[in-house]
Amino acid sequence: MNEATTMAKRAPEANLRAEPVRRSQLYFSPLVDVHENEQELIFFADMPGVRPEDVHLHYEKGELTLHGHVTPDENRQFLLNEFQVGDFTRTFSIHESVDADKISAEMKNGVLIVHLPKREEAKPRVIAIKNG
Amino acid sequence: MFWNRSSSLGSLFRDMQRMQREMDRWFANGSGPLAASTVTSFPALNLWEEDNQFFLEAELPGYEIKDIELVMHGQDQLTIKGQRQAPTLEKAVCHRQERPFGQFQRTLRLPASIDPNQIEAKLENGMLKIQLMKSESARAKKIPVMAG
16 A cells, blocks of 8 residues: 555544544544434444444534544554555534434444434424314 | 535535545555455455464454355365345435445455364454464474584
């Protein structure tokens, strides 16, 4: 891996507002799926190699930042080196109708799952039509 | 939609840059003595050796042990098979779909013959880690030098 390629792989959105506990040299943008139902928004982020205790979630002013720290191994002489190891980080702008106090997250087999419940007033409701 | 970024041109550019990075990440030429092909198969693999063992790692987030199968062919060919199911969510709309789902299969020829009875594999936080012991005949041997 030459230096130019390594540079190109550094994510520009890596400047987190909240300083993570540790930082490694390389940053990657995780692949993310976003689903929405009537109750909540659900994020699924692929973060292979990230331990549950190394995940950082930050929500401020409608921005959700996902960060997962990976400790790279000491310099190895690879026979085959097809992927690099580094932190995962990505920021999303979220509509303010999310109830920030109730955001919850879990880590399952290297996938970060974030639940963002909607505020009561943002949930869909049926409006009754009265007879005139 | 629940985010505003996708509306601006700047964000489109950012998304494209991000895609480019992902492409670089997944389709980068592998490096190291074994790298031969220009397009890398899924999953991307890292392989190194220490003494009489090979260590193989693959990023497989969201896979469970039951989703992965390892098969040894002959002395030195290892096949990794697997599949990942998309989560089923009731009455949900999908806004963004970037993670790949489905089946994969990849065969790797190791640089030396392997003892098929001494392969250890574990799945740790979405990372598949395989430890393979070289067969007796492939191990390094010290050759004594006699005094003339």
